[in-house]
Amino acid sequence: MKLVKELVPLMGGPDFDEAMETMPYGAYLGLRLQQIDGKIRVVMPFKPNLIGSPSRLHGGTVGAMLEIAGAVQAIVVQKSLGATPERFAKPISITIDYLRGGEMKDTYAEAVVERMGRRVANVTSRAWQDSPDRLIATAHMHFLLPDM
Amino acid sequence: MTDLSDSLIQKMVSAVPQLRALGVELVDFGTNEATLALPYGDHLIGFPETGVIAGGAIYSLMDSVAGMAVFAKMRIYKPIATLDLRIDYMKPATPGETVYGWAECYKMTRSVAFVRGVAYHEDKADPIANVSGTFMLPPEKGAQS
Numbered sequence: 001m002k003l004v005k006e007l008v009p010l011m012g013g014p015d016f017d018e019a020m021e022t023m024p025y026g027a028y029l030g031l032r033l034q035q036i037d038g039k040i041r042v043v044m045p046f047k048p049n050l051i052g053s054p055s056r057l058h059g060g061t062v063g064a065m066l067e068i069a070g071a072v073q074a075i076v077v078q079k080s081l082g083a084t085p086e087r088f089a090k091p092i093s094i095t096i097d098y099l100r101g102g103e104m105k106d107t108y109a110e111a112v113v114e115r116m117g118r119r120v121a122n123v124t125s126r127a128w129q130d131s132p133d134r135l136i137a138t139a140h141m142h143f144l145l146p147d148m
Numbered sequence: 149m150t151d152l153s154d155s156l157i158q159k160m161v162s163a164v165p166q167l168r169a170l171g172v173e174l175v176d177f178g179t180n181e182a183t184l185a186l187p188y189g190d191h192l193i194g195f196p197e198t199g200v201i202a203g204g205a206i207y208s209l210m211d212s213v214a215g216m217a218v219f220a221k222m223r224i225y226k227p228i229a230t231l232d233l234r235i236d237y238m239k240p241a242t243p244g245e246t247v248y249g250w251a252e253c254y255k256m257t258r259s260v261a262f263v264r265g266v267a268y269h270e271d272k273a274d275p276i277a278n279v280s281g282t283f284m285l286p287p288e289k290g291a292q293s
Contacts, residue, residue, distance in 0.1 A: 003196075024193040025202035049169035052212075058166035059230050060211035064204025087195065091203040095234040 005086045008079050011040065023088065026068050029061060033072060040076055042069040044107040057102030059137075062127055065109050066139040067094050070123040073111035074143050081116065089121060089143035100136045105129045107136070119145055152223055157216075160225070167212055170205070181252040182216035184209060188244050199243035206247065206267050207235055210279040213249040214263045218283050221253035221261065226286050228261070233281035241276050245269050251279060259285055 002021040010016055016035035020026035020042075029050070032043040044050070044065050052058030071088045078085045111125035121143045128135050154177065161167055161174040161184070170192070176183040186192070186209045194202025211233055218228050241247050250272060251265025261283040266275040 022196075023202060024191055024196065025205050026194075028191040029204075049165045051165040052167075053164075053227065058164065058208065058211070059215075059233070060204075060208025061166055063207045063211055063233065064202065067204045067207060068202075087197060090195075090240075091237050093234065093236045094203070094207065095232060096230075097232045098230045101229070 003086070004075065004088060005084065008075060008085060011035070011076055011079065016040075020068070023068065025064070029064060031065065031068060039110055040069075040072055042072065042109045044109070046104050046106050051104070053101075055104060057104070057107065059096075059098060059102075062098075062102050062107065062137050063094070063096045063139070065107065066096060066111075066125045066127055066137060067091060067141060069109040069111040069125045069127075070094075070139065070141050071143065073113055073125070074116075074121045074123060074145070077113040077116050077121070078145075085146065087146060089145050092120070092142040092144050094139055094141035096137055096139045098137050100134070102136050103129060108132075117145075121145055152219060152225060156225075157219070160219075161216075164212070166208065170208060172209060172212065175248065177216065177220055180217065180221040180254070181250065182213050182220050183248055183250045184213045184216065186247045186249065188246060195240075198240070200240040201243075201247070203235075203237055206237070206241065206249075206277050209247060209249040210235055210251070210265060210267055210277065211281075213251045213265060214279060214281045215283065217251040217253040217263050217265065218256075218261045218285075221256050222285075228286070229284045231260070231282040231284055233279065236278045238275050238277060241267075242269060247276060256285070258288060261285060
Protein backbone atom coordinates (compact mmCIF):
# COMPACT_ATOMS: atom_id res chain seq x y z
CA MET A 1 0.00 0.00 0.00
CA LYS A 2 1.38 3.35 -1.08
CA LEU A 3 0.11 6.76 0.02
CA VAL A 4 -0.89 9.39 -2.54
CA LYS A 5 1.83 11.70 -1.19
CA GLU A 6 4.41 8.98 -1.84
CA LEU A 7 3.13 8.49 -5.38
CA VAL A 8 3.14 12.17 -6.35
CA PRO A 9 6.95 12.68 -6.41
CA LEU A 10 7.34 9.64 -8.69
CA MET A 11 4.96 11.00 -11.31
CA GLY A 12 6.57 12.82 -14.20
CA GLY A 13 9.59 10.55 -14.58
CA PRO A 14 9.88 9.08 -18.09
CA ASP A 15 10.02 5.52 -16.74
CA PHE A 16 7.06 5.97 -14.42
CA ASP A 17 5.20 2.63 -14.45
CA GLU A 18 3.55 1.69 -11.19
CA ALA A 19 0.97 -0.84 -10.16
CA MET A 20 -1.85 1.16 -8.63
CA GLU A 21 -1.29 0.58 -4.92
CA THR A 22 -2.60 3.90 -3.69
CA MET A 23 -6.23 2.84 -4.02
CA PRO A 24 -7.21 -0.71 -3.01
CA TYR A 25 -10.06 -0.75 -5.54
CA GLY A 26 -7.65 0.30 -8.31
CA ALA A 27 -5.27 -2.46 -7.26
CA TYR A 28 -8.18 -4.90 -7.24
CA LEU A 29 -8.99 -4.00 -10.87
CA GLY A 30 -5.30 -4.62 -11.63
CA LEU A 31 -4.66 -1.08 -12.86
CA ARG A 32 -1.22 0.24 -13.75
CA LEU A 33 -0.18 3.87 -14.11
CA GLN A 34 2.29 4.76 -16.86
CA GLN A 35 3.86 7.93 -18.15
CA ILE A 36 3.41 8.19 -21.93
CA ASP A 37 4.32 11.35 -23.87
CA GLY A 38 4.13 13.43 -20.72
CA LYS A 39 0.66 12.18 -19.78
CA ILE A 40 -0.47 9.62 -17.23
CA ARG A 41 -2.05 6.60 -18.87
CA VAL A 42 -4.09 4.09 -16.87
CA VAL A 43 -3.78 0.51 -18.10
CA MET A 44 -6.29 -2.20 -17.19
CA PRO A 45 -4.77 -5.54 -18.28
CA PHE A 46 -7.47 -8.02 -19.22
CA LYS A 47 -8.41 -10.64 -16.65
CA PRO A 48 -11.46 -12.90 -16.67
CA ASN A 49 -13.14 -11.42 -13.59
CA LEU A 50 -13.57 -8.09 -15.43
CA ILE A 51 -16.16 -9.73 -17.71
CA GLY A 52 -19.82 -8.69 -17.63
CA SER A 53 -21.85 -9.98 -20.59
CA PRO A 54 -20.32 -13.02 -22.27
CA SER A 55 -16.97 -12.10 -23.89
CA ARG A 56 -17.39 -8.42 -23.01
CA LEU A 57 -15.82 -6.27 -20.30
CA HIS A 58 -18.28 -5.23 -17.62
CA GLY A 59 -19.34 -1.63 -18.33
CA GLY A 60 -18.84 -0.84 -14.66
CA THR A 61 -15.15 -1.75 -14.75
CA VAL A 62 -14.61 0.54 -17.75
CA GLY A 63 -16.56 3.26 -15.92
CA ALA A 64 -14.51 2.80 -12.76
CA MET A 65 -11.29 2.96 -14.79
CA LEU A 66 -12.38 6.21 -16.48
CA GLU A 67 -13.17 7.71 -13.08
CA ILE A 68 -9.83 6.65 -11.63
CA ALA A 69 -8.00 8.07 -14.68
CA GLY A 70 -9.73 11.37 -13.94
CA ALA A 71 -8.84 11.27 -10.24
CA VAL A 72 -5.17 10.55 -11.03
CA GLN A 73 -4.96 13.30 -13.65
CA ALA A 74 -6.44 15.78 -11.16
CA ILE A 75 -3.52 14.94 -8.85
CA VAL A 76 -1.04 15.46 -11.72
CA VAL A 77 -2.45 18.91 -12.45
CA GLN A 78 -2.55 19.88 -8.78
CA LYS A 79 1.12 18.90 -8.56
CA SER A 80 1.99 20.95 -11.66
CA LEU A 81 0.36 23.95 -9.97
CA GLY A 82 2.68 23.55 -7.00
CA ALA A 83 0.27 21.80 -4.64
CA THR A 84 1.12 18.65 -2.71
CA PRO A 85 -2.09 16.59 -2.83
CA GLU A 86 -2.30 13.96 -0.10
CA ARG A 87 -5.43 12.15 -1.18
CA PHE A 88 -7.69 11.67 -4.17
CA ALA A 89 -10.38 14.24 -4.87
CA LYS A 90 -13.94 13.08 -4.18
CA PRO A 91 -16.10 12.49 -7.25
CA ILE A 92 -19.27 14.62 -7.38
CA SER A 93 -20.68 13.19 -10.60
CA ILE A 94 -19.63 11.16 -13.61
CA THR A 95 -21.36 10.58 -16.94
CA ILE A 96 -20.13 7.82 -19.20
CA ASP A 97 -20.92 7.33 -22.88
CA TYR A 98 -20.40 3.79 -24.10
CA LEU A 99 -19.29 3.78 -27.73
CA ARG A 100 -18.30 0.16 -28.33
CA GLY A 101 -18.37 -3.05 -26.34
CA GLY A 102 -15.12 -3.71 -24.46
CA GLU A 103 -13.41 -6.82 -25.77
CA MET A 104 -11.36 -9.32 -23.77
CA LYS A 105 -8.20 -7.25 -24.21
CA ASP A 106 -6.13 -4.72 -22.29
CA THR A 107 -7.80 -1.33 -21.96
CA TYR A 108 -6.16 2.10 -21.79
CA ALA A 109 -7.48 5.41 -20.47
CA GLU A 110 -6.25 8.99 -20.33
CA ALA A 111 -7.88 12.03 -18.80
CA VAL A 112 -7.72 15.79 -19.32
CA VAL A 113 -8.46 18.33 -16.60
CA GLU A 114 -10.50 20.83 -18.63
CA ARG A 115 -10.60 23.28 -15.77
CA MET A 116 -8.95 23.22 -12.37
CA GLY A 117 -10.95 25.52 -10.13
CA ARG A 118 -10.33 26.24 -6.47
CA ARG A 119 -13.01 23.84 -5.29
CA VAL A 120 -14.03 21.82 -8.34
CA ALA A 121 -12.12 20.18 -11.18
CA ASN A 122 -13.91 19.50 -14.50
CA VAL A 123 -12.36 16.45 -16.09
CA THR A 124 -12.91 14.36 -19.23
CA SER A 125 -11.47 10.95 -19.94
CA ARG A 126 -11.48 8.42 -22.75
CA ALA A 127 -10.83 4.69 -22.98
CA TRP A 128 -9.71 2.52 -25.88
CA GLN A 129 -8.25 -0.89 -26.65
CA ASP A 130 -6.72 -1.30 -30.11
CA SER A 131 -6.18 2.33 -30.98
CA PRO A 132 -6.90 5.75 -29.45
CA ASP A 133 -8.80 6.43 -32.70
CA ARG A 134 -11.32 3.73 -31.77
CA LEU A 135 -12.65 4.78 -28.38
CA ILE A 136 -14.79 2.34 -26.42
CA ALA A 137 -16.05 4.89 -23.87
CA THR A 138 -15.76 8.54 -22.88
CA ALA A 139 -16.58 10.24 -19.59
CA HIS A 140 -16.94 13.66 -18.09
CA MET A 141 -16.87 14.22 -14.38
CA HIS A 142 -16.58 16.71 -11.55
CA PHE A 143 -14.36 16.32 -8.51
CA LEU A 144 -14.57 18.17 -5.23
CA LEU A 145 -11.01 19.17 -4.43
CA PRO A 146 -9.57 18.70 -0.95
CA ASP A 147 -8.90 21.96 0.89
CA MET A 148 -5.28 22.94 0.49
CA MET B 149 -35.09 -15.40 -26.51
CA THR B 150 -35.63 -16.72 -23.02
CA ASP B 151 -38.34 -15.94 -20.51
CA LEU B 152 -36.93 -14.79 -17.22
CA SER B 153 -37.78 -16.92 -14.23
CA ASP B 154 -36.52 -16.02 -10.76
CA SER B 155 -34.01 -18.84 -10.82
CA LEU B 156 -32.72 -17.70 -14.22
CA ILE B 157 -32.26 -14.17 -12.89
CA GLN B 158 -30.35 -15.56 -9.93
CA LYS B 159 -28.19 -17.53 -12.35
CA MET B 160 -27.62 -14.44 -14.50
CA VAL B 161 -26.30 -12.48 -11.52
CA SER B 162 -24.04 -15.27 -10.32
CA ALA B 163 -22.79 -15.98 -13.86
CA VAL B 164 -21.36 -12.49 -14.40
CA PRO B 165 -17.68 -12.76 -13.49
CA GLN B 166 -17.32 -9.12 -12.42
CA LEU B 167 -20.37 -9.34 -10.11
CA ARG B 168 -19.10 -12.57 -8.59
CA ALA B 169 -15.69 -10.96 -8.07
CA LEU B 170 -17.25 -7.93 -6.37
CA GLY B 171 -19.46 -10.14 -4.18
CA VAL B 172 -22.70 -8.64 -5.54
CA GLU B 173 -25.92 -10.45 -4.56
CA LEU B 174 -29.44 -10.31 -6.01
CA VAL B 175 -31.91 -8.93 -3.47
CA ASP B 176 -35.07 -8.32 -5.48
CA PHE B 177 -36.32 -8.52 -9.06
CA GLY B 178 -39.72 -6.99 -9.87
CA THR B 179 -41.78 -6.15 -12.94
CA ASN B 180 -39.70 -3.12 -13.87
CA GLU B 181 -37.15 -2.85 -11.07
CA ALA B 182 -34.27 -4.68 -9.41
CA THR B 183 -32.16 -4.45 -6.25
CA LEU B 184 -28.60 -5.70 -5.79
CA ALA B 185 -26.42 -5.72 -2.66
CA LEU B 186 -22.71 -4.94 -2.53
CA PRO B 187 -21.25 -6.15 0.79
CA TYR B 188 -18.37 -4.09 2.19
CA GLY B 189 -14.88 -5.39 1.51
CA ASP B 190 -11.34 -4.04 1.84
CA HIS B 191 -10.77 -4.54 -1.91
CA LEU B 192 -13.45 -1.90 -2.64
CA ILE B 193 -11.72 0.90 -0.73
CA GLY B 194 -11.04 4.12 -2.63
CA PHE B 195 -10.01 6.33 0.27
CA PRO B 196 -7.62 4.39 2.54
CA GLU B 197 -7.48 7.15 5.15
CA THR B 198 -11.19 6.68 5.93
CA GLY B 199 -12.00 3.21 4.54
CA VAL B 200 -14.70 4.70 2.28
CA ILE B 201 -15.25 2.56 -0.84
CA ALA B 202 -14.32 3.88 -4.29
CA GLY B 203 -16.81 5.76 -6.43
CA GLY B 204 -15.92 3.25 -9.12
CA ALA B 205 -17.24 0.36 -7.01
CA ILE B 206 -20.59 2.16 -6.57
CA TYR B 207 -20.52 2.91 -10.30
CA SER B 208 -20.07 -0.77 -11.13
CA LEU B 209 -22.96 -1.76 -8.83
CA MET B 210 -25.29 0.85 -10.35
CA ASP B 211 -24.34 -0.01 -13.94
CA SER B 212 -25.29 -3.62 -13.17
CA VAL B 213 -28.58 -2.90 -11.44
CA ALA B 214 -29.60 -0.44 -14.17
CA GLY B 215 -29.18 -3.20 -16.75
CA MET B 216 -31.13 -5.62 -14.51
CA ALA B 217 -34.04 -3.15 -14.38
CA VAL B 218 -34.19 -3.21 -18.19
CA PHE B 219 -34.33 -7.03 -18.15
CA ALA B 220 -37.09 -6.81 -15.51
CA LYS B 221 -39.15 -4.59 -17.81
CA MET B 222 -38.49 -6.70 -20.95
CA ARG B 223 -39.23 -10.01 -19.16
CA ILE B 224 -36.92 -11.74 -21.60
CA TYR B 225 -33.18 -11.89 -22.01
CA LYS B 226 -31.95 -9.96 -25.02
CA PRO B 227 -28.57 -8.31 -25.29
CA ILE B 228 -28.76 -4.59 -24.49
CA ALA B 229 -26.14 -1.88 -24.86
CA THR B 230 -25.60 0.98 -22.41
CA LEU B 231 -25.72 4.32 -24.22
CA ASP B 232 -24.87 6.44 -21.23
CA LEU B 233 -25.00 6.30 -17.47
CA ARG B 234 -24.68 9.22 -15.06
CA ILE B 235 -23.97 8.94 -11.36
CA ASP B 236 -24.19 11.73 -8.80
CA TYR B 237 -22.43 10.97 -5.53
CA MET B 238 -24.38 12.53 -2.66
CA LYS B 239 -22.50 11.23 0.36
CA PRO B 240 -19.76 8.71 1.10
CA ALA B 241 -20.85 5.14 1.81
CA THR B 242 -20.36 4.21 5.47
CA PRO B 243 -17.31 1.91 5.87
CA GLY B 244 -18.33 -1.59 6.91
CA GLU B 245 -21.92 -1.34 5.69
CA THR B 246 -23.53 -3.07 2.72
CA VAL B 247 -24.50 -0.77 -0.17
CA TYR B 248 -27.80 -1.53 -1.91
CA GLY B 249 -28.40 -0.52 -5.50
CA TRP B 250 -31.97 -0.12 -6.73
CA ALA B 251 -33.04 0.87 -10.24
CA GLU B 252 -36.29 1.03 -12.19
CA CYS B 253 -36.90 1.08 -15.92
CA TYR B 254 -39.53 3.85 -15.99
CA LYS B 255 -39.94 4.05 -19.76
CA MET B 256 -39.25 1.74 -22.66
CA THR B 257 -39.74 2.54 -26.34
CA ARG B 258 -39.11 0.12 -29.20
CA SER B 259 -35.46 1.17 -29.31
CA VAL B 260 -34.52 2.78 -26.02
CA ALA B 261 -34.96 2.02 -22.30
CA PHE B 262 -34.76 4.79 -19.67
CA VAL B 263 -33.59 3.92 -16.16
CA ARG B 264 -33.20 5.72 -12.85
CA GLY B 265 -32.15 4.52 -9.42
CA VAL B 266 -30.30 5.10 -6.18
CA ALA B 267 -27.56 3.56 -4.06
CA TYR B 268 -28.35 3.53 -0.31
CA HIS B 269 -27.71 1.76 3.00
CA GLU B 270 -31.13 1.58 4.64
CA ASP B 271 -33.31 4.33 3.23
CA LYS B 272 -33.75 5.15 -0.45
CA ALA B 273 -34.75 8.67 0.64
CA ASP B 274 -31.24 9.17 2.07
CA PRO B 275 -29.19 8.08 -0.94
CA ILE B 276 -25.45 7.61 -1.32
CA ALA B 277 -25.72 8.13 -5.08
CA ASN B 278 -28.27 8.75 -7.80
CA VAL B 279 -28.14 7.13 -11.24
CA SER B 280 -29.83 7.76 -14.55
CA GLY B 281 -29.09 5.99 -17.79
CA THR B 282 -30.27 4.98 -21.24
CA PHE B 283 -29.92 1.63 -23.00
CA MET B 284 -30.30 0.64 -26.66
CA LEU B 285 -32.52 -2.39 -27.24
CA PRO B 286 -31.86 -4.84 -30.07
CA PRO B 287 -34.00 -4.37 -33.20
CA GLU B 288 -37.31 -6.27 -33.15
CA LYS B 289 -37.51 -9.19 -35.53
CA GLY B 290 -39.10 -8.12 -38.79
CA ALA B 291 -39.23 -4.48 -37.73
CA GLN B 292 -38.16 -1.76 -40.12
CA SER B 293 -34.91 -0.33 -38.90
